[in-house]
Amino acid sequence: MNVRHHVSDDLLSAYATGELVEGWSLAVATHLALCPDCRNRLRDFEAIAGELFEGLPASTDDMGSSWAQLSQRLADPSDGIIPAARQGVVASASRAPVLPEPLRSYVGSDALALKWKPLGRGAYQVPIPTGDGVTSVRLLRIPAGRPVPEHSHGGRELTLVLAGSFSDEKGRFCRGDIEEADEELQHQPIAGAGEDCICLAVTDAPLRFKSRLLRLIQPVLGI
Template sequence: MKIKHHLSDELLMAYAAAELPEAFNLVIAAHLSLCDECRARSMAFDALGGAVIEDSTCEMAAGSLEACLSRIDGLEQTEVPVAQPAGAVLPAPVQDYVGGGLEAVKWRSLGMGVRQAILRTGDKGASARLLYIPAGAAMPDHGHRGLELTLVLQGAFRDEADRFGRGDIEIADDTVEHTPVAEAGEACICLVATQGALKFNALLPRLAQPFFRI
């Protein structure tokens, strides 16, 4: 099915410039693995980086070239890696974090059939996790303390904004409060990166929040 919700220029440029926390980089890399349109736009932002780098120059230290030539002497050249077959539920960058495909995900129950798996990222700017929402079930109603990126990997959900299917990305910030509901049929699996903790509106989930690290 065709992807309808894409990355913004702002995010693609920040990804090109490597200005984002790791969790956002991961969601963006996963979307680019599924979306040719954004991959082409992402390559244009790399090309802009190429133009920027061409634009200014400086002096190298004396003997710099000779030092580099002696470093590359005898250095092995890297072989072209064999591309993995595409089409798995988890795109390659997500598989790197999970340590395998969907079967390797270590889910923890959040109750009502909803499950999550936190993916370990190195910096504290944002956190990443996989969410599993049974068909027809709702995520707890919540607001955000910062930017939240949600990428659908399987199934689909609807919220106040629209319908989101595989490959679609929802960009929500602190002005958005929404209640995503998984469509009937297939369980919905999403990759979510969140800056700051989520603000749950119902009492119970808020109490559970520190425990589950949402």
């Protein structure tokens, strides 16, 4: 696996310092599980964050309290800064899991055993509950060769490919690749031929579909 599209410096530095809410953190952590290059970059950001913390005055009560809270959250997986494995699933020796940890423990199984909910046009989703109150997190399965309806974004969207591939205006994305979209991007991703595209999608605002019909049923779809 050769990951070509990586998590941005802004997101990775925020992840290293514990500033990301749970949904974004889950996407970054799952990408890190698939990307050795970004794991190396993360170590650099963690080293920088450690040096900055060491240089702060020891008498800064608010910072001391914040660091204590952060340390407690890092030690407690239930708070989700760096989501840890919960109820881990042992992968088959003959087949690597589609969903790496920590994502696999969030949904309780690997992709083939999940209860996928239809979205229409052959697409399916699995909503993933989080406790951050900010993000919407879901697994999506798009049929091979099929397009996603054209849309723009009301905020940030992270899309991490876990199986298959998709292509859009920004290029081709395969397993391990992550795309970061914002209000400026309007696109129509198309799943690659030969294999359904399974991806993790995290948003902080509803998508803006070009189709009026999709806009009407969007509250029902929950996307």
